[in-house]
Amino acid sequence: xxxxxQHPSWVICKSGTSVKIECRSLDFQATTMFWYRQFPKxxxxxxxxxxxxxxxxxxxxxxxxxxxxxxxxxxxxxLTVTSAHPxxxxxxxxxxxxxxxxxxxxxxxxxxxxxx
Amino acid sequence: xxxxxxxxxxxxxxEGATVAFNCTYSNxxxxxxxxxxxxxxxxxxxxxxxxxxxxxxGRFTAQLNRASQYISLLIRDSKLSDSATYLCVVFLNKxxxxxxxxxxxxx
Numbered sequence: 001x002x003x004x005x006q007h008p009s010w011v012i013c014k015s016g017t018s019v020k021i022e023c024r025s026l027d028f029q030a031t032t033m034f035w036y037r038q039f040p041k042x043x044x045x046x047x048x049x050x051x052x053x054x055x056x057x058x059x060x061x062x063x064x065x066x067x068x069x070x071x072x073x074x075x076x077x078x079l080t081v082t083s084a085h086p087x088x089x090x091x092x093x094x095x096x097x098x099x100x101x102x103x104x105x106x107x108x109x110x111x112x113x114x115x116x
Numbered sequence: 117x118x119x120x121x122x123x124x125x126x127x128x129x130x131e132g133a134t135v136a137f138n139c140t141y142s143n144x145x146x147x148x149x150x151x152x153x154x155x156x157x158x159x160x161x162x163x164x165x166x167x168x169x170x171x172x173x174g175r176f177t178a179q180l181n182r183a184s185q186y187i188s189l190l191i192r193d194s195k196l197s198d199s200a201t202y203l204c205v206v207f208l209n210k211x212x213x214x215x216x217x218x219x220x221x222x223x
Contacts, residue, residue, distance in 0.1 A: 006159075034211070041124070043203070043215035044160070093159055104150070105211060107159035 003027055004096055006108025013084055014116055021079045021111045023094035030096035033077035034105070035069060038091040050077045084115045117142050120206050122214035130222050133194045137217045139187045139204030148207040149180055151189050153200045154216060160203055163189075194221045 003026040013019055023033055031052045036044040048064075050056040050071035058064045068080040081088055093110040122139045129135050141149075149166035164171065166178040166187050177190040187204055199221045204214035 036213075041215070043120075044213040046210060049210070091157060095159075104162060104165070107161070110157065110159050112157060 004030070004094060004106050004108040006094055006111060008111055009109060010112040010114070012114045012116065015085050016083055018080055018082045019084055019113060021081075021092055021094075021113075023077050023079075023096075023108045025075045025096055028096075028098060029074035030077070031074060032097055033071060034095045034097075035067075035077075035079050036093050036095065038093065044093065047079075052077075081113065084113070086115045089113055089115045118214075119143060119212040120204055120214040122204050122217050124215060124217060126218040126220050128220045128222060129194055131194055131196060133221075134190065134192045135194055135219060136188060136190045137202055137204075137219075139189075139214050139217075141185050141187070141204075141206045141212070143206075143208055144182070144185060146185075146206045146208045149187050150205040150207075151176075151178055151187070152203040152205055152213075154203055155200050160213075163202070191219075194219075196221050196223060 005024045007022050033050045035047045037047050038044045046059050047062045048056045048058045048069050050069045052071045052074050056069035071077040091112050094108040095105040098104050120141050151163040152160035153163045154160040164173050164178050166180045168180050170179045175192045179188045201216035201218045203216045206212045
């Protein structure tokens with residue numbers, strides 16, 4: 001089945017540093033990648049949608065200059081949290097629709113970010 | 117109003133019990149419906165799609181009621197391994213996730 005590989009699984013960083021999270025589609029081409037954030041006991045909240053070869057679409061309230069998304073190839077999308085602060089500590093997870101009808105999602109394994 | 121609403125639980129049930137979760141959605145134009153399972157700090161995994169005619173996969177049965185805009189998941193003969201958070205997901209141009217219903221199956 002379709003696999004989305006996400007790295008790193010967890011990261012601890014100091015406040016003010018930047019963190020890059022990678023998601024790769026291993027056996028299919030992902031023209032679209034969704035990036036979510038999940039705080040404890042809350043639902044997944046869509047942050048942005050990345051599209052290969054074009055600019056990402058950000059959800060309302062998500063700072064595009066803080067959460068940089070790059071989707072340079074059909075198999076790789078990255079999210080960079082710039083100048084991370086403790087309030088950015090969260091579970092970040094990517095997902096890609098498997099088929100053209102984008103009716104089903106496959107998720108990366110998620111990245112737990114802790115900013116000290 | 118949230119696009120998808122679920123009772124957060126937790127539902128604490130003994131092994132072998134039957135348990136049901138409901139989920140309501142706000143937009144009647146919603147196109148596709150799913151139940152995902154999420155273990156703590158893990159990625160959600162697709163449990164099953166939900167169809168108007170109702171569908172069953174082993175011990176799991178899903179139902180969709182478009183008139184009342186709710187989705188249900190029934191788990192029969194609960195196992196310890198069913199303990200997880202169950203996410204209701206609705207698709208209308210993009211995916212909307214419920215906050216999840218936590219299930220604890222006790223020995």
